[in-house]
Each structure stands twice: as structure tokens, then as C-alpha cells.
Amino acid sequence: MTVENRELADELFEPAQEQQSAKSISRPAMTYWQDAWKRFLKNKAAFAGLMLIALIILLAVFGPYANNHGYDEQNLARANLPPKVPILEQVGWLGFDGVDNRGIDRYEASGVTDYYWFGTDNLGRDLWTRVWHGTRISLYIAFLAAAIDLLIGVAYGGISAYYGGRVDNVMQRLIEILVGIPNLIVVILLILVLKPGIMSITLAMVITGWVGMARIVRGQILKLKEQEFILASKTLGAKDKRMIWKHLIPNALGPIIITTMFTIPTAIFTEAFLSFIGLGLQPPVSSLGTLINEGYKLLGIYPHMLAFSSIVISVIMISFNLLGDGLQDALDPKMRK
Amino acid sequence: MERVLEVKDLHVSFNTYAGEVKAVRGVSFHLNKGETLAIVGESGSGKSVTSKSLLRLIPHPPGKITKGEILFEGKDLAALSEKQMQSIRGADISMIFQDPMTSLNPTMTIGKQIMESVIKHQKGTKQEAKERTLELLELVGIHHPEKRFDQYPHQFSGGMRQRVVIAMAISCNPKVLIADEPTTALDVTIQAQILELLKSLQKQLGMAIIFITHDLGVVANIADRVAVMYAGKIIEVGKAHEVFYEPQHPYTWGLLGAMPDIHRQEEELVTIPGAPPHLAAPPAGDAFAARNPNAMEIDFLLEPPMFKVSDTHYAATWLLHEKARKMRGAQQRKQTAANSRKAKENETVIKKSGKGQKLLEVKGLKQYFKSDKHHVIKAIDGLSFDIYKGETFGLVGESGCGKSTTGRTLIGLYEGTAGEVLYKNESVFKKKSGAETQQLNRSIQMIFQDPYSSLNPRLTVADIIAEGMDIHGLAGSRQQRMNRVYELLETVGLHRDHANRYPHEFSGGQRQRIGIARALAVDPEFIIADEPISALDVSIQAQVINLLKKLQREKGLTYLFIAHDLAMVKYISDRIGVMYKGKIVELAESNELYCRPLHPYTQSLLSAIPMPDPRLEQSHQRMKFDEQKLLSERKQEEVRLREVKDGHWVECTEREFREYQSKLSGAV
Structure with a gap:
């Protein structure tokens, strides 16, 4: 415990001239969303998910216009063609050379000179157009269902938790009844009553789908209600409207967004499932579910009919789940430093 | 003196999202046989991390001992394998944690939990272990150990649970006991009991104690030697009287x-x-x-x-x-x-005692909560007091006595079950027109306990402070609003650049200042401060208290100061009410109360406060409050608040009243 005295000059023991300000905050001002975005970018998987979703949405919007075939244009002369893509046709093992699994070049056999990138189905419809058209409709249904879930769920859960007491009690019992009835039965009954179509499928999914959202929002609001900043706002004389829009909803936004992100792939899957069992959209309208249903029947002979729609649906589901996970971390205030 | 433990140049780091945090940066100390070493420091000084790394309890990852040695009986604990460590933990070195509520397993009986550690380290039969457990329970002052043996943790109070935790820790006669803030979560009277227990156990068992705390009063009470930590380093170490007096x-x-x-x-x-x-x-x-x-x-x-x-x-x-x-x-x-x-x-400063006009009158206030259909919790049970303009009224009591509920009821967050609260002769509870409600909201404001949950994380500091102004339409233009925010920020000692930042960028003390600025924004006359400093470190507490005092001088504010820290309450308050089980048991001017406490509960509360003065602490006698005894003495006599002396009220019976009076006249 000795000190070296040699190099310590006398001046060093004078009172310090410059006092560092202890109160300055070094980091730049960042809003909650900037902060969350920064954290989100650090998560590679979630970012990849976001990019894939963007890509799929772009393809769903513009894909059908990439060639001149309509999604319901039938032509038996060019039925059951395997996929064939320019340039890629040179690489045999990729399977984009128009040769089917028996080794016959179907394009030559049928005398077709066009390229069908994803092949055609048993009625000669272009699968590229049908897959992206189907994706568009699936996504449309999913987003619509998620949006309606969001609206009903947030309103229902919010009202239930905010007013509490008897209101909460009655509203929660209602939810329990809804949850008690098997989802599929409700959906099937509804579709039997209504004509199958986009609206009736969406409605069928929404009729029970908002329950999850309502429960999450209720939990969040109940938790937030006890926080002291809500009490502080109350003691300042804030009205309900201010309390809900300024304090409660913004703070519950993280879990709400995450729940929505997980609702979308579930809705896509439900739509596909309903279409697959024949309760969904009716031909010639395509959706990912109907395409899978059609492709599955000819799986043994023409695997390409199932492959593309399955890949797209898998990519969508994985991407949304990755995105949801990433958002969960990014929006979690506990991850903040 | 023989050294049981020696730490040399210990470094501990955590890899976090924000980079490597060097929590402990080269700590060296030793522990002599049978002594108590207190490690003091503010939160984040690395005192807990140091103690946990002695037992290698740092979660890994993210934590890691990057350098240094921990020598215990010739072995370097930092280099041992996890398996070897397990035989040392509990047997040679054991630990007590801060929160007795979470350090016991709620699904296991007390007896089994203690037996478990006895059996693990002292290989004996079940019967022997049980006998030893009963012995231990007796040793830590738990009555009827046979009956208590089969009870679950929820059947014990906080202090009793901490005793059980201590029993577990000493079950194998450890040579070193590490106590990590063992009394922080407890009330002062319980804290005093636990400290006494630890001291007597140390004498009987001859173990060395490392006592981690932020409370210098506790240090003065228990420590032989003190190490002061700051920013991950020990900056001063010495015998207790050396550190306290020089x-x-x-x-x-x-x-x-x-x-x-x-x-x-x-x-x-x-x-x-x-x-x-x-x-x-x-x-x-x-x-x-x-x-x-x-x-x-x-x-x-x-x-x-x-x-x-x-x-x-x-x-x-x-x-x-x-x-x-x-x-x-x-x-x-x-x-x-x-x-x-x-x-x-x-310096003797005489506090002004001239009574102004009554600002707030509380008359027989009751606040009950229904816990279920048959049970009613009487949080406030017949509370009466007055607050005069310009004074600070302190409300003290232990946890669960209803002091926070009182604050919330006064400001109208709860509607009282019975009784009246008059603010400037107007009832707070009665139905009012919108304008009147707004007026009341502006004149009474509140400062909250938890600086972390009392600010909305999604709003900027400017929006938080200006909320009251927005609600009451006090700011005419945007420019006026911002100017007022800047002015308020400077009033509470923050910088105007802070206006556009978010709460999470501030420290606890700074957040509490923002909370104060928010309350001040509507120009209140009366501020209810609900434990405003209990979540802050000592040095920060003093900053906030000085700020509150300064604001009172400048703006003529009236405070109701609710706290459990009696020393702070004494410091800031003009008059103090002591609450016990939803009632005020004694009310007097602060000096009077501290010099001549009359009610046995007040006396026990005051004698339990640990003072940062080792000489005083070591000779100090604690008084215990025995409610059963008091009740049996009182029989069925009428109990109410009586004025024993001018301005000094005590809840007592007619007989006690005469006793107190003769006591006071004898003292004068």
C-alpha cells in the first residue's frame, strides 16, 4: 500500500478547475420507437422475417401481372405442365426444365412454346398467377381478420378492464362462454348458413378470434391501472378519454402489436385449413388453401402443384413468427438500457 | 487476529445489452474470525455482487469473475469446481437474502426446508435432523417450534420468516455468514429484533458475519469493521468508530x-x-x-x-x-x-410553531376495503387530524398501518367509507360541479413513491410535466407551455434540455424531481408526499428533501409527508402523527414527540431507529411494544385521543391520561 511519489507533480493537487457536469446525459435523445427499431435491427432473424414478408407482399401485389395469363384462364391443351423457367432450364436438377417425373418434356409433347414458371394445373391454368393471386387473397383475409380482431379485442378488453367491477365480471363471463364452444363448430355452422366467400370466412374467423386479443389487452390495462402514473394523472384531474388514449393504450401497444403479428399467420393457416376441407373459397377463386387442396390430389404425379403453394405458406408463417418474436424483444421495456 | 476469509483484487463483470459492465473493480478485504464486517454503499456500488461472488452465486452468463482470488481456509473459491462449491455453500459459508417473502419455498413446510439443509451437509438420521431443526427454531426465537415445524411460510410474518431463513443459514454452524440487506424489507421494530438476534447468534456460534447494507444506522449498530464501497471499489475500510468519527x-x-x-x-x-x-x-x-x-x-x-x-x-x-x-x-x-x-x-434552530389557519381537517375518517364477501379490511379506522397552512405534517407508521391509504383517500382517489375530509371547509367527498372538482384537483397534488412507475414511459418529460397544464388549460400557447416547463425543470434542479427526453433516461432521483415538477405545474397549495424518498439512495434522498424544503420556503406550500423513515420525518416535519392499525396513536410537534414520546408504540418505534453513531448504538436499549399487554391493562375503558399537553395528543384511557400528565409535569 505504498505510493510512488516521484511523478506526481504539485499542480495535480490544486483544486480542479473544470468540473464535469454530473447532470449531463450523454446518450442522444431517442423516442421509444426509435429505440425499439434499433433493438429490432439487432435481431437478424426478425429482420430477415420482415424482409421476406415485404418480398411476399410485393409478389402478391405485382406477381399476377408478371405474365399475360389470368388466374382463371383454362386451357386443357396445356394442362399439367411442369415448371419451366428461362435460363434455369439449363440446370437439369433444379426441375425447372419442363420435364416431368417420368422424364418426358411435357412442353415439347404438348407443343407449348410459352414458359410457365410454376407450371400449370390440371385445367391448364398458370400456377404462377394462381399462387400469387392466392397469396394475395390469403393475406387479405388474414390482415382483415387481424384488423377486426384488433378493433374488437382492444375495445372489449379495454372497456372490461378500465371500468372493472360488475362490467368486467359480465364481460368476462361472456368471453368464457365463447371460448367454451369449439371454434371449428362455430365456423362450420356459420359457413353453412352464409355463402362461402372471402367475407364469410373472415367473419367466421373473427367471431371467436378476438377473444385472445381481448384477454391480453385486459391483462395489460389491469396491470397499468395500478401504476402510479395513472394515479398521478387522476389526481391531476384527467378524464377517461385522456387516460385511455394518452396513458393506457400507448403503454399496452407493445403486446397488442405482438399479438396481432401472431394472429396473422394463424388466420392464414385457418383459412388454408378451411379451404382444404372444402369449407373455404370456391373455385375458380384461388387461395393458398384451395391451391394446396387441388395440388394434394395429384401429388404423386405432379408434385409441383403442391410444392409452390406449400413453400409460400410456410415462408409466410415462419416470417410472421420470426417478426413477432423480434418485436416481442424490441418492444419489451425490460430490454432497455 | 485469525483471518477466515481473504479477498484479493476481485473483479466481476456482466455482459449486457449495453456492453460489459464492470460491477466490481478490484476489491480486496479480509474477514477476521468472529467479527462483523459491514459493506456499505449505494445501489449499484457493487456490494451485493461482491457478496454473491464470494459464494459464486453470480448468474453465469452474463456475470463472470474476471480476476482475483477468494481465499477461504487456504482454498481459492474462485477456482473451485461447481461441485466443490456446493459442499462449501451452506456448510462453511452461508447466506441470508433481502426478501424473506421470496427466499422460502411456499409449497414446503418450514421444518422440511430447514431439515433439508441439515441432512444435506451433516449426514445423520431423519430423527437427528428433526431434533436439530427444533433446536435451531428455538435458537432463532421462534416459540412453540414443534407446532411451527409443520407450518408453511405464508403462516409466518415477515420478521418470523427472516428468522426461519437465518435458522436455515446457521443450520450447519457456518464459519462465515453473509447477510445481504437482511433487514431492508422489514419494519424498524422488526429490524431491531433481527439485528439483536444476529448479534446474539454470533456470540454463541462464533461465526464471522459479512453484513451488506445501505443503512449507516444499521452499520453502527452491528459492525466491528466497515468497508465503504463506491462504483465497484472499496474506498474506505476501518474499524466502525474510525470510519464514523474520522x-x-x-x-x-x-x-x-x-x-x-x-x-x-x-x-x-x-x-x-x-x-x-x-x-x-x-x-x-x-x-x-x-x-x-x-x-x-x-x-x-x-x-x-x-x-x-x-x-x-x-x-x-x-x-x-x-x-x-x-x-x-x-x-x-x-x-x-x-x-x-x-x-x-x-446550531439550534427553533422551528416556527405559530399556527396558521386550518387547511385540511380530517374527522373520524374510515376507509374499508372488501376483500371478499365476508371479510372487510379496515385500512383506516377512525382517523382525525388537522393540517395548518404552511406546515409540514408528518405521518409515520409501519407497513400496513394505512398511511398510504390515508394519502390516497385525502386526495380523493378513494371515497372514504365514513367520516369527513374538509379542505378549506369544503368536503372532498361530496358531489361537486366540474369546475369545483377541477379547482380541488389543482390545489391538492401528490408526489408518489416509486420513481419508476410514477412516470408514463411513453411520454416526454415535457409532456409529463405539462399534463396538468393541458388538463386545466393553463398554458395559452405552445410557447407559453414550453416556457413554463423549462421554468419548472429549473425549479426542481434539472436542465431545460431534459424536456424532450424520456423518463427511462433518468436516474431515480431525477425522476422524482420530474414527479415534483409535474405536481408543481398546476400551482397547488397542498402537496401529499407519499413516501417520496423511500426508493432512493441516502445521498439522493437528501437532495430531494432539500428540494422539498426549498420549495416550501419559496412557494409557501403545505405538505403531508408520509414515510416510514422516522429520522427523515423528524427532519422535515413540523408536527407528526404516529399511525398504528389505521389510527393515530400519538400526535405532537416533532421535537416534543421525539423528546417525550408517551404512547408505548411511539416509544418502541423511536427506540428502534438505528443511529449512525456506533457509541450511541452500542449502549442503546430497545423498548418493545406489547399490544396484548396494553389491551389487557386497558380492559374495557374508553380509548380516544386526548390532549395531554398543548398540542400533544395521545390515544389513551382516562387513567393513562392522568399518568401521562403527571409524567410530563414531572419532567418539566
Whole structure:
């Protein structure tokens, strides 16, 4: 415990001239969303998910216009063609050379000179157009269902938790009844009553789908209600409207967004499932579910009919789940430093 | 003296999202056989991490012991395998944690939990283990151990649970007991009991204790030696009386000065400006330099080594360097700082006691909560007091006595079950027109306990502060609104640049200042402060208290100050009410109450406060409050608040009233 005295000059023991300000905050001002975005970018998987979703949405919007075939244009002369893509046709093992699994070049056999990138189905419809058209409709249904879930769920859960007491009690019992009835039965009954179509499928999914959202929002609001900043706002004389829009909803936004992100792939899957069992959209309208249903029947002979729609649906589901996970971390205030 | 434990140059780091945080940066100390070493420091100083790394309880990852040795009986604990560590934990070194509510398994009986550790380390039969467990329960002061043996943790109170935890810790006669803030979660009277228990156990078992705390009063009570930690380093270590009476490091002076002393009258607490550094990027030189107004040039450049003051007393500050001694200026500054505390003893400030007009009247207030159909919790049960304009009324009591509920009921967050609250002769509960409600909301404001949950994380500081102005339409234009926010920020000691930032960027003390600014924004007359400092560190507490006092002087505010820290309440309040089970049992001017407490509960509460003065603490006798005895003595006599002396009210019976009166006249 000795000190070296040699190099310590006398001046060093004078009172310090410059006092560092202890109160300055070094980091730049960042809003909650900037902060969350920064954290989100650090998560590679979630970012990849976001990019894939963007890509799929772009393809769903513009894909059908990439060639001149309509999604319901039938032509038996060019039925059951395997996929064939320019340039890629040179690489045999990729399977984009128009040769089917028996080794016959179907394009030559049928005398077709066009390229069908994803092949055609048993009625000669272009699968590229049908897959992206189907994706568009699936996504449309999913987003619509998620949006309606969001609206009903947030309103229902919010009202239930905010007013509490008897209101909460009655509203929660209602939810329990809804949850008690098997989802599929409700959906099937509804579709039997209504004509199958986009609206009736969406409605069928929404009729029970908002329950999850309502429960999450209720939990969040109940938790937030006890926080002291809500009490502080109350003691300042804030009205309900201010309390809900300024304090409660913004703070519950993280879990709400995450729940929505997980609702979308579930809705896509439900739509596909309903279409697959024949309760969904009716031909010639395509959706990912109907395409899978059609492709599955000819799986043994023409695997390409199932492959593309399955890949797209898998990519969508994985991407949304990755995105949801990433958002969960990014929006979690506990991850903040 | 024989050393049981020696720590040499310990470094512990955590890999976090924000980078590597060096929580412990080269800590060395030793522990003698049978002594109590207290490690004191503010939150984030690394005291808990140090103690946990002794038992290698640091979660890994993210934590890691990067360097250093922990020598225990010739073995380096830092180098042992996990398996070897397991045989040391509990048997040779054991630990008590802060929260007795979470350190016991709720699904296992108390007896089984203690037996488990007995069987694990002292291989014996079940019967032997059970006998030993009963013995232990008896030893830690739990009555009827046979009956208690088969009970679950939820059937025990907080203090009793901590006793069980202690029983588990000492079950194998450890040589070292590490107590990590064992009394922080407990009320003062329970704290006093636990401290006494630890002291007597130490005598009987001859174990050494490492006691981690932030409370200097507790240190003075229990410690033989004290190590003061700051920013991951020990900056001063020595015998208790050396550190308390001859502190060398400026941080230790500041810490001692920031504690109010109930035996003295002080006008302003010594504060340490600023906040501790973040250990992701520890500053060069003396970590405390940035907060030290008397820092020298060298403090910013070079880290001070440990200087020897006496054989047992070391401190890491350049002030002890011989060149600093030569500098007369430095020496003088040191003297003034050290003496400022003593100088204050001589100053006697007489508090103004002239009563103004009544601002708030509480008459027989009751607040019941229904817990279920058959049970009613009587949080407030017949509360009456008045608050006069311009005074600070302190409300003290232990947890669960209804003091926070009182604050919330007064401001109208709850509608009282019975009784009346009159603010300027207008009832707070009665139905009012919108304008009247708004007026009331503006005149009564509240400061909250938890600086973390009391600010909306999604709003900027400007929006938080201006919320009241927005609601009441006080700011005409955008520019006016911002100007007012800047003005308020400066009033509470923050910078105007902070207006556009978000709450999470601020430290606890700064957040509490923002909360104060929010309350001030609507120009209130009466502020209810609900434990505004209990979540803050000692040095920060003093800053906030001084701010509150300054605001009261400047704006003529009236405060209701709710707290469990009696020393702070005494310091800030003009009059104090002591609450017990939803009632006020004694109410008097603060000096009167502290000098001549009459109600046995007040007496026990006051005697339980640990004082930062080792000599006083070691000779101090505690008084215990026995409610059953009091009740049986009273029989069925009528109990109510009676004025024993001018302004000194005690809840008592007619007979006790006469006793108290004769006591007071005898004393005068």
C-alpha cells in the first residue's frame, strides 16, 4: 500500500478547475420507437422475417401481372405442365426444365412454346398467377381478420378492464362462454348458413378470434391501472378519454402489436385449413388453401402443384413468427438500457 | 487476529445489452474470525455482487469473475469446481437474502426446508435432523417450534420468516455468514429484533458475519469493521468508530452528512450532488471526483491507491497523499467538510410553531376495503387530524398501518367509507360541479413513491410535466407551455434540455424531481408526499428533501409527508402523527414527540431507529411494544385521543391520561 511519489507533480493537487457536469446525459435523445427499431435491427432473424414478408407482399401485389395469363384462364391443351423457367432450364436438377417425373418434356409433347414458371394445373391454368393471386387473397383475409380482431379485442378488453367491477365480471363471463364452444363448430355452422366467400370466412374467423386479443389487452390495462402514473394523472384531474388514449393504450401497444403479428399467420393457416376441407373459397377463386387442396390430389404425379403453394405458406408463417418474436424483444421495456 | 476469509483484487463483470459492465473493480478485504464486517454503499456500488461472488452465486452468463482470488481456509473459491462449491455453500459459508417473502419455498413446510439443509451437509438420521431443526427454531426465537415445524411460510410474518431463513443459514454452524440487506424489507421494530438476534447468534456460534447494507444506522449498530464501497471499489475500510468519527474519503463524509440525526436540529442536509457513474464506462481517476465539489486535478486523472491511516484504517483518496497534506487549501477544505457536521450540532434552530389557519381537517375518517364477501379490511379506522397552512405534517407508521391509504383517500382517489375530509371547509367527498372538482384537483397534488412507475414511459418529460397544464388549460400557447416547463425543470434542479427526453433516461432521483415538477405545474397549495424518498439512495434522498424544503420556503406550500423513515420525518416535519392499525396513536410537534414520546408504540418505534453513531448504538436499549399487554391493562375503558399537553395528543384511557400528565409535569 505504498505510493510512488516521484511523478506526481504539485499542480495535480490544486483544486480542479473544470468540473464535469454530473447532470449531463450523454446518450442522444431517442423516442421509444426509435429505440425499439434499433433493438429490432439487432435481431437478424426478425429482420430477415420482415424482409421476406415485404418480398411476399410485393409478389402478391405485382406477381399476377408478371405474365399475360389470368388466374382463371383454362386451357386443357396445356394442362399439367411442369415448371419451366428461362435460363434455369439449363440446370437439369433444379426441375425447372419442363420435364416431368417420368422424364418426358411435357412442353415439347404438348407443343407449348410459352414458359410457365410454376407450371400449370390440371385445367391448364398458370400456377404462377394462381399462387400469387392466392397469396394475395390469403393475406387479405388474414390482415382483415387481424384488423377486426384488433378493433374488437382492444375495445372489449379495454372497456372490461378500465371500468372493472360488475362490467368486467359480465364481460368476462361472456368471453368464457365463447371460448367454451369449439371454434371449428362455430365456423362450420356459420359457413353453412352464409355463402362461402372471402367475407364469410373472415367473419367466421373473427367471431371467436378476438377473444385472445381481448384477454391480453385486459391483462395489460389491469396491470397499468395500478401504476402510479395513472394515479398521478387522476389526481391531476384527467378524464377517461385522456387516460385511455394518452396513458393506457400507448403503454399496452407493445403486446397488442405482438399479438396481432401472431394472429396473422394463424388466420392464414385457418383459412388454408378451411379451404382444404372444402369449407373455404370456391373455385375458380384461388387461395393458398384451395391451391394446396387441388395440388394434394395429384401429388404423386405432379408434385409441383403442391410444392409452390406449400413453400409460400410456410415462408409466410415462419416470417410472421420470426417478426413477432423480434418485436416481442424490441418492444419489451425490460430490454432497455 | 485469525483471518477466515481473504479477498484479493476481485473483479466481476456482466455482459449486457449495453456492453460489459464492470460491477466490481478490484476489491480486496479480509474477514477476521468472529467479527462483523459491514459493506456499505449505494445501489449499484457493487456490494451485493461482491457478496454473491464470494459464494459464486453470480448468474453465469452474463456475470463472470474476471480476476482475483477468494481465499477461504487456504482454498481459492474462485477456482473451485461447481461441485466443490456446493459442499462449501451452506456448510462453511452461508447466506441470508433481502426478501424473506421470496427466499422460502411456499409449497414446503418450514421444518422440511430447514431439515433439508441439515441432512444435506451433516449426514445423520431423519430423527437427528428433526431434533436439530427444533433446536435451531428455538435458537432463532421462534416459540412453540414443534407446532411451527409443520407450518408453511405464508403462516409466518415477515420478521418470523427472516428468522426461519437465518435458522436455515446457521443450520450447519457456518464459519462465515453473509447477510445481504437482511433487514431492508422489514419494519424498524422488526429490524431491531433481527439485528439483536444476529448479534446474539454470533456470540454463541462464533461465526464471522459479512453484513451488506445501505443503512449507516444499521452499520453502527452491528459492525466491528466497515468497508465503504463506491462504483465497484472499496474506498474506505476501518474499524466502525474510525470510519464514523474520522472519515477520510469525501464520499464517506457526504454519506454521513446526508443522514439526518434525530438528536439534532438541522436546517439543511449535506448532499452529494449528481448520481453515481455508470459502470459500463467507469471514469478514470477517482470515481467520486465528478460529484466531489472539492476535487483536485489529480482526482480526475489518476486512481488513488489505498493510503494507510492507522493499522486498521485505510482509505483511497488523494487527500491522504503527503503532497495534498502540504497544500494548505486542500487541508482546509477537508477540515471544513469534516467539521460541517459537528458545527451543526451547536446550531439550534427553533422551528416556527405559530399556527396558521386550518387547511385540511380530517374527522373520524374510515376507509374499508372488501376483500371478499365476508371479510372487510379496515385500512383506516377512525382517523382525525388537522393540517395548518404552511406546515409540514408528518405521518409515520409501519407497513400496513394505512398511511398510504390515508394519502390516497385525502386526495380523493378513494371515497372514504365514513367520516369527513374538509379542505378549506369544503368536503372532498361530496358531489361537486366540474369546475369545483377541477379547482380541488389543482390545489391538492401528490408526489408518489416509486420513481419508476410514477412516470408514463411513453411520454416526454415535457409532456409529463405539462399534463396538468393541458388538463386545466393553463398554458395559452405552445410557447407559453414550453416556457413554463423549462421554468419548472429549473425549479426542481434539472436542465431545460431534459424536456424532450424520456423518463427511462433518468436516474431515480431525477425522476422524482420530474414527479415534483409535474405536481408543481398546476400551482397547488397542498402537496401529499407519499413516501417520496423511500426508493432512493441516502445521498439522493437528501437532495430531494432539500428540494422539498426549498420549495416550501419559496412557494409557501403545505405538505403531508408520509414515510416510514422516522429520522427523515423528524427532519422535515413540523408536527407528526404516529399511525398504528389505521389510527393515530400519538400526535405532537416533532421535537416534543421525539423528546417525550408517551404512547408505548411511539416509544418502541423511536427506540428502534438505528443511529449512525456506533457509541450511541452500542449502549442503546430497545423498548418493545406489547399490544396484548396494553389491551389487557386497558380492559374495557374508553380509548380516544386526548390532549395531554398543548398540542400533544395521545390515544389513551382516562387513567393513562392522568399518568401521562403527571409524567410530563414531572419532567418539566
